[in-house]
Amino acid sequence: MVSFILRRIGIMVLTALCLTFIVFWLTNLFPNLEKLAKTQGNFRMSDDAVLSYLGNNGYLQPLPVKYGQWLGVLPGYVIAGTDGQMRARCATGGQDIVDAARFCGILQGNWGYSTVFREDAGSIIATRLGLTGKLMFWVMLVMVPGALIIGVMAGMNEGSRTDRSLSTVSILSTATPEYVSGVVFISVFGTATFGMQWFKGTATAAMDDANFENFFLPVLTIALYGMGYIARMTRASMTEVMTAQYIRTARLKGVAFSQIVLRHALRNALIAPFTVIMLQFPFLLNGVVIVETLFNYKGFGWTLVQAASNNDIELLLGVSIVSVFVVLTTQLISDIGYVFLNPRIRIA
Amino acid sequence: MANLTTAEPILEIDRLSISFFTRLREIPAVMDFSATIMPGEALGLVGESGCGKSTVALGVMQDLGANGRIVGGSIKFKGEEMNTMSPARLREIRGSKIAMIYQEPMASLNPAMKIGKQLMEVPLIHDKVSEKEAYARALEVVTDVKLPDPKRILNSYPHQLSGGQQQRIVIAMALMSKPSLLILDEPTTALDVTVEAAVVQLVKDLGHKYGTSMLFISHNLGLVLETCDRICVMYSGEAVERGSIGDVFDDMQHPYTQALFRSIPLPGADKNDRPLVAIPGNFPLPHERPKGCNFGPRCDYFQPGRCDQEMIPMVRVAGDDRHQTRCLRNREIDWNAPVTAAATKVKHAPGQVVLKMENLKKYYEVAANALFGGDRKVVKANETLSFEAREGETLAIVGESGCGKSTFAKLLMGLETATDGQILLDNISIGDVPIEKRSTKNVADIQMVFQNPFDTLNPSMSVGRQIIRALEIFGIGTNDTERRARMLELLDLVKLPRAFADRMPRQLSGGQKQRVGIARAFAGDARIVVADEPVSALDVSVQAAVTDLLMDIQREHNTTLLFISHDLSIVRYLADRVMVMYLGHVVELGTTDQVFSPPYHPYTEALLSAVPIADTRVTKKHIVLEGEIPSAMNPPPGCPFQTRCGWKSQVPGGLCDTQVPPVRLLAPGHQIKCHLDDATLAAMEPVIQIAAE
């Protein structure tokens, strides 16, 4: 088991390195850097000025070197600028170059500086992630039990009316992306048009003080889209299990229907949805970005949009590494959980 | 069984009809079926696939699914009508009074539940006993079904057991509450012959011990003979004949029963004086059944205007015990008339050696565990294989799963290359030439017929197109017209109508697909054809036809046929020489007569004893092998067969445990891999004896 987990973690680290390198490369393409220079300096900067700005700040080093420095495995640059000033990557906030550390990358906990928020990227990500964590917690709480119950109810009696109506509901919810359901929910429950103004159409207030009124709509919006998908998976898995020979064995052993579902079918039927739930995270992240933008909830997804649309390179890199890490961790959990749930796979 | 006549029947089925309802039509699966099972009696239900025998069993259990419905008749269990039983009452009976065992043991056990829990559930539900008591009972039954280390077994998951062990668990589960009726639906079909023999023996013993009545469903007449007291033969949804085993086997009164017996190879005679007679035509689809007698269109005794009028009733056969037949002409037909043999076919004597194996070895390296990697292990799939095959000869390769016969086929075809040794085709070595490097001629020379008819043809390509493709590849014909003509000739060769060229495989029956497979194999005038269990997945009546076809083509083309099979009856019927394999080793090789008469290799002896024979005149020596076939990944040291061999004690010095036996020549052309001394071998008795009439 240990070697299996180690191997998985190895693959995960490799994936993370590849992904961050890609992000790093894309954000450090010359047009992006040029734009950065112009936003930092002024928009009428000459090409020469742009080059010297970039050169002075270490942006013109070879890509692998920059990546190594950002990661913290190569020593941070110390460059004598064209303006005569010495600049070092690790000397921030007026620190003397001599005092600065040699390495200052992600590995040393240095996430860089956000040009939009004028703040340390690491601390921005931490606070925003906390807010999104709160959102996700409630989303999972609504989505997972809801999806599993719908799926199991639909799947245990294939072709019945319950099955057909629940399946239609799940199809409808998978067909409704967050930006559609969000708009509909806000229109119906957030405005007075239909006489059902029960909730707030924005969740800004929920950042400090979340309550049912201001937090339910965003949670529901994210949960619904994922819910249909998981419910359909559960249903498929459940119907397959219910037609399995061993369910017939149980039935012909005289086991009552409720017991067949609970004792014989459920565990086998939940193996597949479990992995799906875990692999849903990349999609949930999408939902988070959309919903936080739509409801103006300034969490992690909102930060991503701000960083990306304002060319805030270091913040965007930080956001990317966190989301990649979240996705990979859930994949790891999914793999390990699958092994635990499925007794057919045992470690030799 | 003395008071059979006075006791009340356990199960009484009266004029039962079951239909399945689809959106388009009602499909009658069982019609007018009656049967009675007395206490302690075992009834065998025999028929080909699709005849409705499993539906009867599910009907008894009242578990026909959403589309199935009982549309007529009654099922009485100990006098109680089951068709109108409440669900609660049904649950009480299921599992406690009536238990059922199915074909696929692995699928019948819940993969995520420990064996012990699954067993304990039965008394917990029906007898409301304590957990402890339930555990004790489970332990007792597992001991009863002769599983080693019962406590460990109770604590393991189904996938940790072998197929044979799983089937024993399923049997144990069925016997947990000592039911009065046990329904067995092809309980041993998925198992190897030697394992099957052991399981059948177990069922028989336990049936007697617990006094259980049995409804035994099988397509294998031999098995029914060994296990049952009475038999009921079904054809296309109807019972056509029923009676005691003795009456039906020796004094059959229905043309279908007779045809069935004539189409299976029996050890009493060989291909020359008792040729197989295939049943002409095809099994009718449920919605295409003819008027009158269902068997009419395929029957030799068919009388137009009489047999095709109205439904034929069951009639009693005078003089026999509860012997009935569904034939209008049963009194007119001379049932003992000898089989009219088809024109005897002259067979060429085997010619030149075309194929020669020299010390062929194939080792695989596999990871011990697919998911987690781990140590790599060497699987010795083939161990020093040496033999030769001549032109026009049929060489049978016999063995159970894991014996290495499929690996050998792959080596010969060039899909794998040999680890060591040589394959010589016309004295040219091809053993290490993969198929991409072989010449078109070489490839066309060695072709294969596959086992599973439903898998052998590409489902999305028409029959004609698949044969034409083979012709294109083998470079036969210069243009499309020529190839099409040749394809039609090939269809003629395998006796299929030319119209089949434009059909899709799903429109063909299993036997027809297998014929197309044979046509495809002979597209490039193959000189060597490897037939990998070509008929084992087919129904009995079709088997004979396909076997005959294969042999006819072989005679015509003087082909060398390598016939891989586990069915010794058919091997004896058609092979010239037989090679018996076990765990990658050739344990015995000789002419058919040499292999089928003593002295035997102990494994051959056990195999012969395990094969059920549908002939009441035959008496067999009973040899039940202990344990399971070892995994090829983890073979035993010394002789591969030593873990299950009944003769091991006859070899002094524990030689079997330590040394692989050398190949010994017993007679010219008869070799055997065994440590037994000559005297012991010479003293062996024949396994099968046919009583003189």
Next chain:
Amino acid sequence: MDPLSWTGGLGAFLNPALAITAALCGIVLVVQTGLRMGSAAVTLQSNPDGTLQGRGGVLGALDTALIYLVWALVALLLAYVTVPLVMPYGSAGILGEITRRLLPVWIALVATFALSIRFKRRLGLYGKLFDSTVGMIGLALVLFWVYVAVFVGIFDMIVTHDYLRQVSGLKNALPGVVAPDGTEGAIPHYLLGGDNLARDIFSRVMAGSVFVIAIAPLATIFAFMVGITLGLPAGYYGGKFDTALSFAANLILAFPVILLFYLLVTPEIVQTGIPSYMAAFLFAFPLIFIGVLVNTRYYTQPAKRNAIMLPVLGSLGWLYLSAINASGTVIDFLPAWADLFDISVLVVFVSVVFVNAPTVFRIVRGLTLDLRTRDYVAAAQTRGEGAWYIMLWEILPNARGPLIVDFCLRIGYTTILLGTLGFFGLGLSSESPDWGTTINEGRKLLLIYIHPALPPAMALLSLVLGLNLLADGLREESLKD
């Protein structure tokens, strides 16, 4: 000229009737569910004489009532669509006018369904779709938008006003508003009101369908070509090749899609030429695919192969070059006369293909792993067929069932992705009438005016729902074989 109300004269009778029927339906359903929970499960049982026990009592009566009610509901809804066709302009309200504008679509839909149902036994899997209610509803929704796109895009019908034209005074105007005199348009009303730039929402939504219907299926086809061409060998050969490709696929899949879009679909990235190179790479797959397909089938007859291969590859090659070549980008070598067309939203197209391809790859790989163990594959191997023949002609055709189902689902997913791009204003101009952009424009004032955002949202929802239902119907019917 008065502003239009929602249902006009039609509503006086139909609205109450609809409300009553719907309410009755709901009541019956609730009562039925309640009763069913109380009573024991009824399984169909036969009497000893072979007849079936009917299901009588209150439950049975309610069953019958519900069926009638549902039919009444359907009839009423149909009335909303059909009656306005014979009413004079303006008297049938907004819904009536929309119905009337969509007349060509209704005709096309009815004709398609009538023909298909008539010949359904001869139409294979497509024909079987008409045995499944779910499948038919799905197909109707999808075809509705396809026909809207065709009539708007090719014949310039249905739309009432120029979807870019801003008319003063109609900014955020409510549905049914009267357009001021002098406004060019087919009718004197803004049926669904005006947006924040005073453009006609109805026309924008209808025009938006052209973008989706043109791009989503095409992008999905390209994603399938890439996924199939790589997935087949990965599943068939396995080994290192498979490991490398699967790793790459997982890499892309581990990217949150939005992040990927934000990184790829920016003007700066377009400037570097990366989308053009990606297009050159991704668009090459159909070419490779079709080339190999033809070659494996006919390589035993070289003359025939060449006769087929040359024209096919020639024309495809030209299309390929035209597609990747665009003046003003890094790939710009074709003379202007040879460059047939430019893809204006190349970066959007490429990134959607890029995001979808790995999932298709995984599906194809999984199917191949399963199918390669079949005997007919072994039969092909033993007659010495090449690996690509086996993959393309023996394995791929037998994987078509799940692939067709996934194709439908994936078009829906692509539609959602395109909407997402529009929602974040990525790669599309804010003028573009596509649904995502329109929702994005509309949501900014959503708490005050809901009418600009809702119509495109419902349009997108109905198309994706249709595709999902269609896929479900196809899956159900293909499993029935």
